[in-house]
Amino acid sequence: MSVTSAEQTAQSHKLMVFVLSMSLYGLATLVSELIPSVQVGIVEFSVEFFLFIPLTLAMLFDPLSVALGAATGELVFSEIMLGQFGGIGEVEKFLTVSIAVYLAGTVVHDPRNLKLVGVAAFGATALQLAMSAGVDILKVVFAVEEFEAVPGLPESVFFTEGFAAVNDLLFSGILFCLLPTLFLVPRLYGKIEPLLGMKPRTPENAPRPVVGRLAAASVALFVVAAGAACLSEAGMSIVEWEADWAGDMQAIFVGLLVAVVIALVACYCLFRSAKLSRA
Amino acid sequence: MLEKLSENVMDKVSIDYVRNQVLKNAYGNDDTPIAALDPRVLIVWYLFFGIAPWFMGSVPMLLAMFLFTAVTTRLARVAPLVLVIFAVGVFAQTGYMFVAALVFGGNADTLTPLLVLTLKVASCSLASITVFSGLDPDRLSSGLLWFGFPERLSFSISFAYRILPIMMEELQNILLSFRLRGRAPAHDTLLGKLRWLVYQVKTIVQSFYPLMLNMAKRSRTTVEALELKGYRYASANPDVLKIRLSSLAVGSNDAVFIAASAAYALFCLALPALLEVL
Numbered sequence: 001m002s003v004t005s006a007e008q009t010a011q012s013h014k015l016m017v018f019v020l021s022m023s024l025y026g027l028a029t030l031v032s033e034l035i036p037s038v039q040v041g042i043v044e045f046s047v048e049f050f051l052f053i054p055l056t057l058a059m060l061f062d063p064l065s066v067a068l069g070a071a072t073g074e075l076v077f078s079e080i081m082l083g084q085f086g087g088i089g090e091v092e093k094f095l096t097v098s099i100a101v102y103l104a105g106t107v108v109h110d111p112r113n114l115k116l117v118g119v120a121a122f123g124a125t126a127l128q129l130a131m132s133a134g135v136d137i138l139k140v141v142f143a144v145e146e147f148e149a150v151p152g153l154p155e156s157v158f159f160t161e162g163f164a165a166v167n168d169l170l171f172s173g174i175l176f177c178l179l180p181t182l183f184l185v186p187r188l189y190g191k192i193e194p195l196l197g198m199k200p201r202t203p204e205n206a207p208r209p210v211v212g213r214l215a216a217a218s219v220a221l222f223v224v225a226a227g228a229a230c231l232s233e234a235g236m237s238i239v240e241w242e243a244d245w246a247g248d249m250q251a252i253f254v255g256l257l258v259a260v261v262i263a264l265v266a267c268y269c270l271f272r273s274a275k276l277s278r279a
Numbered sequence: 280m281l282e283k284l285s286e287n288v289m290d291k292v293s294i295d296y297v298r299n300q301v302l303k304n305a306y307g308n309d310d311t312p313i314a315a316l317d318p319r320v321l322i323v324w325y326l327f328f329g330i331a332p333w334f335m336g337s338v339p340m341l342l343a344m345f346l347f348t349a350v351t352t353r354l355a356r357v358a359p360l361v362l363v364i365f366a367v368g369v370f371a372q373t374g375y376m377f378v379a380a381l382v383f384g385g386n387a388d389t390l391t392p393l394l395v396l397t398l399k400v401a402s403c404s405l406a407s408i409t410v411f412s413g414l415d416p417d418r419l420s421s422g423l424l425w426f427g428f429p430e431r432l433s434f435s436i437s438f439a440y441r442i443l444p445i446m447m448e449e450l451q452n453i454l455l456s457f458r459l460r461g462r463a464p465a466h467d468t469l470l471g472k473l474r475w476l477v478y479q480v481k482t483i484v485q486s487f488y489p490l491m492l493n494m495a496k497r498s499r500t501t502v503e504a505l506e507l508k509g510y511r512y513a514s515a516n517p518d519v520l521k522i523r524l525s526s527l528a529v530g531s532n533d534a535v536f537i538a539a540s541a542a543y544a545l546f547c548l549a550l551p552a553l554l555e556v557l
Contacts (some may be wrong), residue, residue: 011511012502019498022435024491027446028426030301033364053487072432075437078420081301130485156379180484187488195495266326 005234009197016196017061021069025053026077034077051128052180054101055121059185060200063105067098092135095221100128109206112187114182121181125173131222134163135233297360298447304358304412305440312532313355313413318422320533321410324540328406331544332399338391339554341398343547347540348405355413365404373397416440425524430514438501449493453486 028050054070071094079090105123109114137157193200308314313321332344351380352362381515411419421431461482466475513519 012506015505015511016495016498016502018431018493019438019501021445023439023442023498024487024494026439027450028487030443042308052484053491056491072435073439075433076435077443080436080445081439082304082364082412086322155383156376159383160376160379175480176484180487183484184491188404188491192492192495195492196499218353260327262326262330264323 008101013196013198014062014065017057018069018072020059020061020196021054021066022073022076022122024073025070026049026073027080028053029074030081033082034049048178050099051097051125052177052184054097055104055124055177055181056184056188058101058105059108059117059120059181060109060188061105061196061198063102066105067102070101071098096128096131096135096190099131099221100124103127109186109203111201114186117181117185118178122173122178123254124175126169129165129169129173129262133161137161182275297450300358300360301397302444304361305416307432308356308413309415311354313351313357313409314415314418315532316419316536317527317529317533318414319416319527320529320537322422322426324537325406325410327418327544329403332402335399335547337551338395338398340547340550341395341402343543343550345398345402345405346403347543347547348409350414351409352405355409357408357412361408361412365408366415369397369404373400421524423529424520425527434514442497446490446494446542450486450490454482455491457482457486483527 032050039088054066057070060065074097075090076096101124104120107120107123189198199205298377328348330346332341335341335344349472369408373393373396377390380393414422416439420436423436461478463472464478466472466473
């Protein structure tokens, strides 16, 4: 009896943390989507980074629930609600955000250790930015045919993406991730946990990271993210590639057929899995 | 004059306006032709129109696709705010890339691939706006549920639309009370403007402290209420799912919509050949 009730409490705590992180981060991304960015020359000062909210929560609560909640919140509030849903490409953002937040949350054993909190917050931001910049570069390489041949495009893409990542890290990373996390974690520690009926995190009851598997899983997930992002843009290069040996019309026809087949197969698979899980 | 204009714009972009727009977008347009369609049909439609433009290379074909998705977006009567965000998002990104390419020695030839890219992104985004903003959240989430998406996602969608107005109001109240107690630095000089910006950012970050505590209480209440109703059993129970999904039905309107879309897609496909004949 006691075991099952403890388990049940853990389950409902996880749901609470999920709801908390989803709604807070969702609201923040919605707000930041609406604040216009200030551009001074080519340096962009945007407030697009409210990552401090899931980072703070992941250091105080169960990191996995926080990470999934934050990614879902961003998806639902700022993508689906505002109609910015990008289809398969969203998988990339979902995964990079959850990996970064989850890693930051598991690294911090003791939220009272501010040095560790700062390093984890900054590291997670850098990781997320580096991952999404890499995926963005790959995306353009795949999407624009004869990428190398378009004058000035490769340099400009590498430059804009790399510059945006560094700029985001220095501006948003410090102002919106490092400082707010350092401000919020010690203030919320010991105050917010009792509101959910939990004990504050100490080195004894901290979540145990499984280092090897964690790293392997992160790398695998990043590959999936990059693959999904490229898949969402890869159509054009396939057509171009086929256009060498077939007429333009035929290639496009094949492409459209592929799109129809993908749509139908995806539907069927989803429906099958839904049926199976229901049975 | 300019001052008046910026005041007018600032008036429009208040938190209240955003809240109203989002709510109107979610619940205000369930009498449109798009909202009356079956969510499953629309999701399949989106799977096609969200993928197909990526396979097209010619500009007239992509233009035709773009026009079609623009028409469906018009039919869905999407809130203006969403469209403004869409336009800024699409054109700012590619415009920025074009300027950067020019700096690195590009020329007008760079424009065509970028135009193609923009049209592709735009028609896919409009297709997603049609489906995800045109449907009301409950129908959308039951459609996703039918396709076997996790119950957590459909719960999140329904919950998000209900909690958003409450949270926005709370954030606004907290921001206002910060403003009442604090004193914003004068922003006449450049240094003052910088200080004012720092002050604003600090206020936003600090206001998340009470918001987090309040939201923690609220999420505990929410989850406890859900548990009382047996949410975790219901979400895993196939009988409950069957009852929830029994409202979905494919009618003649859906057939007409699918037929029209298919015909138009074929027309797009034949467009380059037609243009050649002409």
